[in-house]
Amino acid sequence: MIASATLAQQLQLVYLLEKEDLAETGKQFLAGLRQTPKTISPRYFYDAVGSDLFEKICDLPEYYPTRTEASILKQFAPEIAAITGNAELIELGSGSSTKTRFLLDAYQTFGQLDYVPVDVSASIVELAAASLLKEYQNLTVTGLIGTYEQAIAHLPDPHDLPRMLIFLGSTLGNFSPSECDQFFAHTRRSLRMGDYFLLGVDRHKSTEILEAAYNDRQGITAAFNLNMLTHLNQRYGGNFDVKNFAHRAIYNTEKCQIEMYLDCKKSQSVHFAALDTTIEFAAGESILTEISRKFHVDQLQTYLVQQGLKTVKMWGDRQDYFGLVLTQAI
Ligand SMILES: C[S@@+](CC[C@H](N)C(=O)[O-])C[C@H]1O[C@@H](n2cnc3c(N)ncnc32)[C@H](O)[C@@H]1O
Numbered sequence: 469m470i471a472s473a474t475l476a477q478q479l480q481l482v483y484l485l486e487k488e489d490l491a492e493t494g495k496q497f498l499a500g501l502r503q504t505p506k507t508i509s510p511r512y513f514y515d516a517v518g519s520d521l522f523e524k525i526c527d528l529p530e531y532y533p534t535r536t537e538a539s540i541l542k543q544f545a546p547e548i549a550a551i552t553g554n555a556e557l558i559e560l561g562s563g564s565s566t567k568t569r570f571l572l573d574a575y576q577t578f579g580q581l582d583y584v585p586v587d588v589s590a591s592i593v594e595l596a597a598a599s600l601l602k603e604y605q606n607l608t609v610t611g612l613i614g615t616y617e618q619a620i621a622h623l624p625d626p627h628d629l630p631r632m633l634i635f636l637g638s639t640l641g642n643f644s645p646s647e648c649d650q651f652f653a654h655t656r657r658s659l660r661m662g663d664y665f666l667l668g669v670d671r672h673k674s675t676e677i678l679e680a681a682y683n684d685r686q687g688i689t690a691a692f693n694l695n696m697l698t699h700l701n702q703r704y705g706g707n708f709d710v711k712n713f714a715h716r717a718i719y720n721t722e723k724c725q726i727e728m729y730l731d732c733k734k735s736q737s738v739h740f741a742a743l744d745t746t747i748e749f750a751a752g753e754s755i756l757t758e759i760s761r762k763f764h765v766d767q768l769q770t771y772l773v774q775q776g777l778k779t780v781k782m783w784g785d786r787q788d789y790f791g792l793v794l795t796q797a798i
Contacts, residue, residue: 478601481594484614484622494704494743501747501755505729508700510642510758511615513692515699516591521692523564528688530680533638536790537668538567541636544783545574548794551780552632552664554578558623559634560586560616560655565596567636572604579606582629586612586619616651620658631663638670638790641725641761652775659797665777667793671784672762675719682717682726682760690715693728693757705741712736716754726760765791773798 500507513522526534548571557575559568562585575581583600587593593611600609612619633655643651659665682689693715697708713730720727732753739746749755768791769779777795784791 478608479597479611480609481597481611481613482622483590484612484618485588485590487614487618490704490742494740497700497704498740498743498745498747506747506749506753506755508696508755508757511588512696512699512703513758514587514589514592515695515702516589518692518695518699519563519589519592521688521695524688525684525692526566528681528684528686530684532677532681532789533670534567536785536787537636537638537792538570540668540783540785540790540792541567541570544792545570547781547783548666549574549577551794552630554629555632555664556582556584556627556629557632557634558584558586558619559636560619561635561637561639562587562596563589563592563637565600568634569600569603571634572600572607576604576606580608581606582608582610584610584612584619584623586614586616588613588615617654620654623658625658626660631659633659633663633665635666636668638668638760638763640667641670641763642758643761644759648771649775652772652777656776656797661797663797664780665795665797667772667795669763669765669768669791669793670760671788671791672724672764673789675721678719678726678762679717682728683715687715689717689728693717693730696757697730700740704743706738708738709736713755723759724762724764726758726762727756728758728760729754730757731755763791765793769793 525531565585585593590613593613597609597611694710697710700706701708712733716731717726717728732749735751736749737746772795776798778798780794780796782791782793
């Protein structure tokens with residue numbers, strides 16, 4: 469057990485979100501609601517309740533991605549560490565950092581270790597950092613609470629050790645192709661040639677397995693999807709009536725993506741007091757709240773080279789459900 473004075477020295481939390489301009493993010497949020505179909509960014513899933521529900525999703529029997537990626541990391545983290553050598557570990561969308569522990573175990577062999585979790589959800593970073601510091605002796609944690617863009621802009625440059633960006637949970641799949649381009653253009657600028665980017669990606673598979681994973685029998689994914697409306701009510705002074713909406717997730721085989729919707733059960737006006745705006749919703753209308761693209765790894769590797777990242781090695785599971793790709797900046 470580490471004394472609390474020592475814990476404080478090993479922990480730094482940086483609240484970048486405080487600098488967020490609500491009027492500006494509100495403008496983007498409203499622009500999404502004026503599109504067809506109406507669209508809300510998946511970042512709004514993640515308040516404290518949403519992060520907690522996501523952790524429950526990770527443990528669902530139907531939700532294979534977390535346990536599959538965890539098993540790959542468990543087996544291959546020592547090999548990843550042996551390839552990269554000691555590195556600065558920066559995890560984007562770190563959530564509870566549960567699977568990251570396999571990497572931290574492996575990188576601990578280099579001695580003192582610096583870990584930088586980045587997430588928009590403050591509560592999950594605070595909890596994860598506190599428990600990591602209790603578990604690991606030679607660890608310092610600098611939690612960056614903010615968006616990927618805010619965190620990348622905050623990273624020190626130049627850096628001494630090789631840097632490894634880590635992006636697990638197939639969170640990459642939540643980006644449209646153009647958002648992916650922007651994400652890599654942005655993140656690649658924080659890497660020097662020879663630095664690393666470790667990506668966990670969900671692979672294309674049968675519609676049956678995919679749709680079951682996003683429509684679990686206990687209704688946790690439905691609660692997660694609907695919680696976004698409660699979060700938006702709090703954030704923008706909205707009056708969404710959650711019971712007027714229903715969760716739906718389908719696999720779009722043409723686009724190789726799960727599409728998660730909130731279907732509007734009856735026509736209604738929703739007012740956002742903080743944005744001084746009312747939006748109309750028609751009965752039967754669907755709001756797109758998340759896409760989760762499923763990847764063909766050979767196509768992904770070709771794409772990554774175009775983004776300035778060449779594959780060093782890729783690992784997977786026996787069923788080819790999930791892939792872990794270690795890339796290097798070129
Ligand atoms: C799908 S979860 C993955 C969590 C974890 N990496 C895992 O594999 O279990 C996505 C995480 O990214 C965070 N997130 C979503 N959008 C974000 C953004 N724009 N900037 C920073 N973090 C974001 C969420 O709060 C959430 O913890």
